[in-house]
Amino acid sequence: xxxxEFQGKNLFAKYQIPIPKxxxxxxxxxxxxxxxxxxxxxxxxxQVLIGGRGxxxxxKLVKTMEDVEPVLNSIFGLNIKGYTVNKVLIEEGMNIEKExxxxxxxxxxxxxxxxxxxxxxxxxIENVAKNNPDAILKLNIDxxxxxxxxxxxxxxxxxxxxxKTLKYQFIHVLNNMYKMFNELSLGLIEINPLVIVSxxxxxxxxxxxxxxxxxxxxxxxxxxxxxxxxxxEDEVNAKSSGLSFVQLDGNIGCIVNGAGLxxxxxxxxxxxxxxxxxxxxxxxxxxxxxxxxxxxIITKDPNVKVILFNIFGGITRCDDIANxxxxxxxxxxxxxxxxxxLTGTNEKEGVRIIDSLGLDSTTSMQDAVKKAVSMVGE
Numbered sequence: 231x232x233x234x235e236f237q238g239k240n241l242f243a244k245y246q247i248p249i250p251k252x253x254x255x256x257x258x259x260x261x262x263x264x265x266x267x268x269x270x271x272x273x274x275x276x277q278v279l280i281g282g283r284g285x286x287x288x289x290k291l292v293k294t295m296e297d298v299e300p301v302l303n304s305i306f307g308l309n310i311k312g313y314t315v316n317k318v319l320i321e322e323g324m325n326i327e328k329e330x331x332x333x334x335x336x337x338x339x340x341x342x343x344x345x346x347x348x349x350x351x352x353x354x355i356e357n358v359a360k361n362n363p364d365a366i367l368k369l370n371i372d373x374x375x376x377x378x379x380x381x382x383x384x385x386x387x388x389x390x391x392x393x394k395t396l397k398y399q400f401i402h403v404l405n406n407m408y409k410m411f412n413e414l415s416l417g418l419i420e421i422n423p424l425v426i427v428s429x430x431x432x433x434x435x436x437x438x439x440x441x442x443x444x445x446x447x448x449x450x451x452x453x454x455x456x457x458x459x460x461x462x463e464d465e466v467n468a469k470s471s472g473l474s475f476v477q478l479d480g481n482i483g484c485i486v487n488g489a490g491l492x493x494x495x496x497x498x499x500x501x502x503x504x505x506x507x508x509x510x511x512x513x514x515x516x517x518x519x520x521x522x523x524x525x526x527i528i529t530k531d532p533n534v535k536v537i538l539f540n541i542f543g544g545i546t547r548c549d550d551i552a553n554x555x556x557x558x559x560x561x562x563x564x565x566x567x568x569x570x571x572l573t574g575t576n577e578k579e580g581v582r583i584i585d586s587l588g589l590d591s592t593t594s595m596q597d598a599v600k601k602a603v604s605m606v607g608e
Contacts (some may be wrong), residue, residue, distance in 0.1 A: 231441045232279045236438030237455045238317045241414070245406045247421075248399075252321035258302045265298050265322045271323035276305050276408050281354065281414045281438075286310040291323065292316045306387050324433060329423035330389060331355055331437075332403070336418070342370040343411065345381065345404075351390055351423030377408055396537075409592040414452075415445030464527045471523035473512060480505025483528035483537045483566075485521070487512050487546040496539045498595065500564040504603035507534045512546070522561065523552025531562055538569045540595055543574025550576075552583035559587060567605055571598035 231604075238247045242318035254277070255261035276288030283289050288310050290301045308315045317586030337344040340404055348442035350358045350367045358365055367388040369381050382401055391397055403424070411419050426434055445453070474489065478496075482504050487494040489511050496506040508528065512520045528534055541551050551572065558564065571594040573578045584591045592598050 231443055231446050233389065233437075233439040233441070233455060234277045234317075235275065235437050235456075236277060238439035239260060239434065240455070241410060241439065242434055242437060242577065245410045247403055247410075247434050248432055248529050249437075250321040250324060251318050254317060254319055254500055256317050260299060260307050261302050261306075261318055261320060265292060266295070266483045268322070270294065273321050273323060274301050274305055275319045275321065276308060277317045278315060280311045280313050280565060283594065288315060298408075300452040307520060316568065318352040324377060324425060324435065325428045326423075326425045326435075327428065327600070329416060329435075330425070331358070331420075331422045332407070332420065332424045333420035333422070334407055335420075336416075337370065340370060343373055343408075345369040345371060345385070347389065349384060350407040351425070355422065361461065371408075371597050373412070373426050377404060395430050396426065396432070403432055403434075415442045416440060416447060417442050468510070468523070468527055472517075472520060473510060473524055473527075475511075475527060477531075478506050478508050479533070480507040481533050481535045481606055483507045483510075483523045483531065483534040484540065485510050485512060485528065485537065486540045487551075491542055495595070495599065499538075499603060502600055502603045504599070504606060507531055512551075516552030518550050518557055521551055522558045525555075525558045525562060525564065529566065531560065534566060536569060536605045537564075537603050538598060539570040539572070540598060541570075541572050541574070541580075542595075543572070543580070545575075547576045548572045548574055548580030549583060552580040555589075556583055556587055569602045569605070571595050
């Protein structure tokens, strides 16, 4: 789950990572009032769950009161890579002396937490990696050991930090970022830029925080920051029903149990010349209502021409999936053809229920996929 910049900074404050003074505004009137009560200059920053705000005109400086109206009118309602700006963060202006990139991210390839830093802060790290890779330092941290003195030494050496006061501040920021990363089960925590301002003070001028979706339900006192603004309505509905759903561009609606099997199903559809309309994993639950929720979502897609069930019953029971199909057909107006593959736990009971509905089923994944693809072409 991605957080807005202001949400990330609220967490920074909780973890004693220094941030600028700022307030969030949800309307132009509210923003205007905040600016009038502030000491100029201030920075108005669009709050969207995507990068590249500055280039798109979503970050602007207000130096005088004459700047207020044109700045607010240009940012509110601005479309940034498909995201419409409906809230802004207004922060005090800073006299910046140096900009630094700093992040911790999960590295699943080596089972480490990777600390990344660069003296070229304020620009996209991908561009730095492409144009000046030597400017980037990557340090792998064993989560069983944590940050150690040699990490700090390499960090200071790479950035050319010699001032003792700054070193203490950097260590404080690094330790608290690392603590936040672990305690909140983050996939990424990024400050770009982390700036040195007059008086040799460190300030986190931006924030990018991504929480592992699987950890969100278990985090305490975090309900106020949960947002799914980067998801479609169907994806939000799926999440609330305990489903994993991603919309695609094809015409074969997929309902599968298990992420691995769902991926294999989409691969096989492509192999036989078809196009999956979605990724949808009902998970390991044996709740028939999940099937109803899944069918509601899939049948809303006008591109779907056929529905494919691919169920390999383990924890998920075939008879519960079959009962879910039966309940859905009784409650929903479904005119699309349904192809069903059932095998595994309570397979015989599930097949009997499917037979009673006048539907066919198979135990072969390949046969089911081939049939679904052929029916789209008819």
